[in-house]
Amino acid sequence: MRRHLPASELARDERFHTITMRDRMADPRAGRGRFEGDNGRRSNRLTPDLPSASEAARSMMHGIFVGEIQALEGAGRTCFDFDDIPFALKLDMARQAWDEARHVEISVKLSAWMGTEIGQFAENTVLFEAACSADPVMRLAGVNRALEGLAIDVFTTMKAFGELAGDPFLEFCEDWMLADEVTHVKMGSDWLRRLTESDPQRRAAALEFQSVVDKLFSYGGTRSDSDESMIGLARRFRELAGFTDAEISRIADVSDEALSEAKARKQAARAGAGA
Amino acid sequence: MTVAVTPEVFRFVQYDAAEIAAVVEDLLGRLGLAGTRVALDVDETTPLTRVVVHEGDPLRIEAGSGALEDTRVPRTFSATAAQVNVGRVLLRRRDRGGAAFAGAPDDAGLSLAELAAWDVTCVGRLARTGVRVHADRWRYNLRNRIGFTDATDAVFDRLWTTDDPSWSGIAAACGAVTP
Numbered sequence: 001m002r003r004h005l006p007a008s009e010l011a012r013d014e015r016f017h018t019i020t021m022r023d024r025m026a027d028p029r030a031g032r033g034r035f036e037g038d039n040g041r042r043s044n045r046l047t048p049d050l051p052s053a054s055e056a057a058r059s060m061m062h063g064i065f066v067g068e069i070q071a072l073e074g075a076g077r078t079c080f081d082f083d084d085i086p087f088a089l090k091l092d093m094a095r096q097a098w099d100e101a102r103h104v105e106i107s108v109k110l111s112a113w114m115g116t117e118i119g120q121f122a123e124n125t126v127l128f129e130a131a132c133s134a135d136p137v138m139r140l141a142g143v144n145r146a147l148e149g150l151a152i153d154v155f156t157t158m159k160a161f162g163e164l165a166g167d168p169f170l171e172f173c174e175d176w177m178l179a180d181e182v183t184h185v186k187m188g189s190d191w192l193r194r195l196t197e198s199d200p201q202r203r204a205a206a207l208e209f210q211s212v213v214d215k216l217f218s219y220g221g222t223r224s225d226s227d228e229s230m231i232g233l234a235r236r237f238r239e240l241a242g243f244t245d246a247e248i249s250r251i252a253d254v255s256d257e258a259l260s261e262a263k264a265r266k267q268a269a270r271a272g273a274g275a
Numbered sequence: 276m277t278v279a280v281t282p283e284v285f286r287f288v289q290y291d292a293a294e295i296a297a298v299v300e301d302l303l304g305r306l307g308l309a310g311t312r313v314a315l316d317v318d319e320t321t322p323l324t325r326v327v328v329h330e331g332d333p334l335r336i337e338a339g340s341g342a343l344e345d346t347r348v349p350r351t352f353s354a355t356a357a358q359v360n361v362g363r364v365l366l367r368r369r370d371r372g373g374a375a376f377a378g379a380p381d382d383a384g385l386s387l388a389e390l391a392a393w394d395v396t397c398v399g400r401l402a403r404t405g406v407r408v409h410a411d412r413w414r415y416n417l418r419n420r421i422g423f424t425d426a427t428d429a430v431f432d433r434l435w436t437t438d439d440p441s442w443s444g445i446a447a448a449c450g451a452v453t454p
Binding site: 017019023024027028029048049051052053054055057058059112113114115116117119120121122165166167168 | 288322410
């Protein structure tokens with residue numbers, strides 16, 4: 001079996017349409033979110049009182065679904081792609097792959113419950129792209145810490161959404177998946193520290209890579225501490241997952257930066273449209 | 276052709292004005308509104324899904340490009356999305372012309388629950404004209420608005436299958452299950 005599979009070769013059937021982050025950024029309408037425009041509302045946080053709440057929640061749930069597929073593929077590849085990593089790390093990646101497979105099943109059922117068909121929204125392959133590095137430490141930083149960290153934020157938002165809407169299945173399922181994600185992040189943090197114990201340069205490079213991925217995942221200001229973002233930063237669960245206060249603050253800064261850039265783009269787009 | 280679409284050439288999205296006009300023209304026929312003159316103005320600078328109707332001759336419809344978009348392949352046109360999103364507002368407008376909706380508030384005055392319930396009646400009727408819809412999407416929206424209960428599901432089934440909705444029926448349905 002081939003090692004180091006690129007995102008363009010992921011196996012998908014005809015229901016799926018994949019796009020890249022480059023495609024997403026090339027959308028000239030990108031300064032404005034698909035579900036914005038609920039006039040008079042002070043917060044953009046995904047809550048049921050948002051007029052577009054159901055559609056936004058369905059879209060986010062589908063994003064979770066394809067994210068889980070890619071996380072499964074990423075953990076599986078890390079298990080298989082390297083000969084020179086500790087066997088215990090491979091076991092952890094195998095355990096994560098099993099968790100992600102279960103999450104895929106849960107997400108399929110939740111999506112059906114919310115009236116979404118598989119493949120109804122485009123699949124952005126940016127998550128798997130973070131799992132394509134030739135260095136396993138980079139994968140741990142990009143996938144387990146950045147990607148799974150984002151999953152903590154997303155699941156916390158969706159759990160709260162389900163709770164507020166009175167949707168018993170959504171709240172319950174997100175809570176269970178959230179618990180797994182906290183473990184995955186912790187696993188990544190522990191292995192990253194262990195594998196770079198005597199190589200501070202490699203550790204710094206991995207953390208730098210994580211920061212880049214964190215910013216990519218905050219693209220458009222989607223996730224930040226601010227109520228202007230649809231997804232909040234789940235500080236408490238991130239602490240439980242092993243992020244230090246300084247690390248959480250750094251992610252918050254990167255997210256704020258992405259939000260500011262998104263607002264600037266939006267302003268420029270409006271000025272351009274008015275010109 | 277009674278439907279005029281602007282802009283004539285799209286730059287932000289890969290839409291074709293003639294294709295959109297043909298889909299809306301066909302939709303008017305399905306809804307018994309053939310011959311109605313429509314000016315559809317698509318705001319291609321935004322992916323928002325909002326659609327607003329302004330009375331007049333021609334009937335002016337403003338739509339964000341997201342209302343006509345194929346969510347599977349961003350920036351491309353979806354006839355189904357156009358049928359569902361434009362069809363809903365056309366049916367709501369048609370309903371308002373009848374005595375059964377005499378007491379209905381204007382669109383801005385509708386609660387999210389009332390709008391969700393009205394949408395159910397509209398999309399149910401669109402489905403019966405042959406438009407491809409996914410009923411569970413609208414069931415989920417109604418549940419979000421008036422509760423995840425068996426009573427909501429019973430309301431959904433009633434609203435979905437009716438060909439003669441009324442404002443009192445919609446308002447009562449919402450009131451009956453709103454906690």
